[in-house]
Amino acid sequence: MEQTETIAPPAEVDLLPEELNEEILRLKKELNAVILAHYYQESEIQDLADFIGDSLELSRKAAQTDADVIVFAGVHFMAETAKILSPDKTVLLPDLEAGCSLADSAPADLFRQYRLDHPDHLSLTYINCTAEVKALSDIIVTSSSAERILRELPEDIPVLFAPDRNLGRYLQRVTGRDMLLWQGTCLVHEQFSERKIFALRSEHPEAKLIAHPECEEVILDQADFIGSTSALLKFTQTDPSPAFIVATEPGIIHQMEKASPGKLFIPAPPDSTCACNECPYMKLNTREKLYLCMRDRKPEITMDESLRLRALAPLQRMLDLTSNSSTDTRSLLKEIRLPFTG
Numbered sequence: 001m002e003q004t005e006t007i008a009p010p011a012e013v014d015l016l017p018e019e020l021n022e023e024i025l026r027l028k029k030e031l032n033a034v035i036l037a038h039y040y041q042e043s044e045i046q047d048l049a050d051f052i053g054d055s056l057e058l059s060r061k062a063a064q065t066d067a068d069v070i071v072f073a074g075v076h077f078m079a080e081t082a083k084i085l086s087p088d089k090t091v092l093l094p095d096l097e098a099g100c101s102l103a104d105s106a107p108a109d110l111f112r113q114y115r116l117d118h119p120d121h122l123s124l125t126y127i128n129c130t131a132e133v134k135a136l137s138d139i140i141v142t143s144s145s146a147e148r149i150l151r152e153l154p155e156d157i158p159v160l161f162a163p164d165r166n167l168g169r170y171l172q173r174v175t176g177r178d179m180l181l182w183q184g185t186c187l188v189h190e191q192f193s194e195r196k197i198f199a200l201r202s203e204h205p206e207a208k209l210i211a212h213p214e215c216e217e218v219i220l221d222q223a224d225f226i227g228s229t230s231a232l233l234k235f236t237q238t239d240p241s242p243a244f245i246v247a248t249e250p251g252i253i254h255q256m257e258k259a260s261p262g263k264l265f266i267p268a269p270p271d272s273t274c275a276c277n278e279c280p281y282m283k284l285n286t287r288e289k290l291y292l293c294m295r296d297r298k299p300e301i302t303m304d305e306s307l308r309l310r311a312l313a314p315l316q317r318m319l320d321l322t323s324n325s326s327t328d329t330r331s332l333l334k335e336i337r338l339p340f341t342g
Ligand code: SF4
Pocket: 040, 075, 099, 100, 101, 102, 103, 128, 186, 187, 188, 189, 249, 279, 280, 281, 282
């Protein structure tokens, strides 16, 4: 991917916190911008956003607006996804260093080789990957859509799942479908401590453990509910339990508390000495950097059009397969060229 700016802007801003918020909102009008905040962003950023949500949901909402500029408070692959869906809009990311351990675990050259080594396998790829890896994939999935799409794939097609091995294992378990698994992980979700969660459950017997499927199997085995970040949020609103131990990035707790003020939300602890398990990439974005990227209109995410179109095709297949119109999976699969030749 091409980038117009490679250095993150300095985060020193000579404005009081309330002035900073006012300036961000003024710039939003001036740029005709929409601010997107992923659930794992700091609560102050979430409170300034037009839309808060999961990565694909945000990119789809932004694409439907008439905004000229998308300011994506999230990580790099998410801003890329926004660009793939909105090529005519300017996409800004407050800090270009906001990467993702999961996306980094699947470099495009190694992924291409893996596909060449298994040419008959259809590649079902989790959206947490670079645009280059999306372009090498057959169907993109999210944690919400993966199970449904996998169940629709004919049994005789061998499947390769990348890059998250925990989500892949979880899908194998719930569907009974064998897949080749790429061995990537998310550094947040692989670190939850089984022992500390066990201790928390004894301390709070009324609490339900809810977990994202990127967590290790030992955590998922104990969970009362497993789902995408949006599904976890919804579960806490509809389930009558007074307390929840939350095994995902704790940024989501801000929305859980707002939606269910009377309930207790306890972040699941990692193995280290920290009480919660924040994503260091997500937390690179600050309100100061949000302001600076809007003021300076950079760093901007740009993308070669041929790469964008190749990355869009597998993303569009997921959108077609999960839309309400009855897409015929077999005919959609005819578009996919197997064996993979690179
Ligand atoms: S929480 Fe995990 S998957 Fe999400 S951006 Fe951070 S490292 Fe990547």
